[in-house]
Amino acid sequence: MWRHIASNALTLFVVLLFLLGGLVAWGQRQFVIPGPLEQSACVRIERGANLARVSEQLQEQGVVSNGTIFRIGARYAERSDLRFGSYLVPPHASMEEVLDVITRGGASTCGTEINYRIGVVVAEMVVRELDPETARYVETIKFNPATDPVPDGYLDVAQADDTRFRVTLAEGATSWQAVDALRRAEFLQGEIAAVPGEGRLAPDSYEVRRGADRGQLLAEMEARQTRILSDLWEARAEGLPISTPEEALILASIVEKETGVADERRQVASVFVNRLNQGMRLQTDPTVIYGITNGEGTLGRGLRRSELDARTPYNTYQIDGLPPTPIANPGRASIEAALNPDDTPYVYFVADGTGGHAFSVTLQEHNAAVARWREIERERAARGIESDPQTGAVVEETEAAE
Structure with a gap:
């Protein structure tokens, strides 16, 4: 009798062990297979939150299919140290991937x-x-x-x-x-x-x-x-008419203020480099404006003839070479353009009405381009359309234009 009971107990134990092994294997599979999220979700981990509460939260949000399995898996992986913040969980992320997102740390990725x-x-x-x-x-x-x-x-x-x-x-x-x-x-x-x-x-x-x-x-x-x-100065082109990094920064700031078109930066830089090499004055409005405002805000209007005629350290219509300081904070691309300009014959440019510029080699070509730009300005004025005084791009339309 006792032998029969022992045999039955052993059989039951084996069955339970088999079922337990199957349950563990099922849980392990659930932990690594794609999760239920159909689209990305933002998961916020509160400061001081514990694993049990977060597991419930993830199940409620539909991020994981089973909070209990997620909690057990996190403890088994010894990764229960949650990181405060808001994190973006991608679609169909597995529990293992979700755990990595909320315990890895670093900057929040959503919220x-x-x-x-x-x-x-x-x-x-x-x-x-x-x-x-x-x-x-x-x-x-x-x-x-x-x-x-x-x-x-x-x-x-x-x-x-x-x-x-x-x-x-x-x-x-x-x-x-x-x-x-x-x-x-x-x-x-x-x-x-x-x-x-x-x-x-x-x-x-x-x-x-x-x-x-x-x-x-x-x-x-x-x-x-x-x-x-420093990095860009070391990689500068040869033969530039500038001798110090400070001069490079000055030239780059002028390029920055003269064009908002990324593809034009090196062309604009070439114009100023050519002018410096030929002993021509830079004749650029942004330097004159800086001399008036000292960089404290924008001028908000076009330059007056008296301002263009006044001899100041920043009036490049009146002085030779570069102004004494930069006129703004240039970005990397403008510094790179100033130090590696395009090889062009251009010494003139003027707005073309698109936000970009028309470039010219001779004064005759330039005067024709200026005439075209003045005509564009007159047409816009008649329609009540305002142009940016620096780039020539349309900045707004008045009620008259409507």
Whole structure:
């Protein structure tokens, strides 16, 4: 009898062991097979959240098929150290892949971002959310801290634990504009002792933390521009009419302000290089404008004849060679263009009405191009269309144009 009972117990134990092994194998397979997500999802891990709660959350969001299996798998893999933040989980991610996303750490990959865009004309605070379905950001709040009241909801977003911050300095913005804008950024702290030298800040996008020091951010911008200039100076073309990195920065800033068309930068640079080589004056409006504004904002109008005739250090219609300093912060592409310009015979250019320019070799060709541009301006004026005084591109249409 006891032998029969023992035999039955052994059989039951083997069956249970077999079932347990099958269950473990099934669980392991569930952990690595594609998950139920039909489209990307943004998963937010709260500060201090535990594995049990996150497992339930993931199942509720439809990110994983079974929260219990996910929790057991995470503990078995010894990866239960969750990282606070918001993370984008791709479609059909397995539990193993989801675990890697939320425990790997690093910057959040979705959720809310505040991007402070410091432009040539205005600085705008832009709040945007990543749409998991399209993997694109959607703007929810936008305002100019210098002129607009703080919109409802902005401070709540700005003070949320997982909101990310970014400062983007546009190509062609001046150092004064950068400093003025940074002083208005409520998410930064610290005093700015002095405006950095013109041209010394690298236009780029900088990820920062709430409470970051303004001075340290400017120092990072300066260090990045120094590295860019140093690298490109070493790779410069031979025979350029500039002898120092500072002169390269000055020429690059003029190129930056003269064209907004990426493909034109090297051609525009060639015009100024040819003029310098031939002893011609640069005769470029942006330098004159800088001499009037000192880089503190935009002129907002065309130049007057008296301003073009005035002899100032920045009036390249009146002085020979380069102005004494850069007139803006040039981006890497403009520095590269200044140091490696196209080989062209051009010494003239004028707006062509598209935002680009018509280039000429002779004064006669140039005068004909200028005449065409003046005709375009007259036609636009008759229709109530305004042209950008620098690029010649259409900037807005008035009611008369409608």
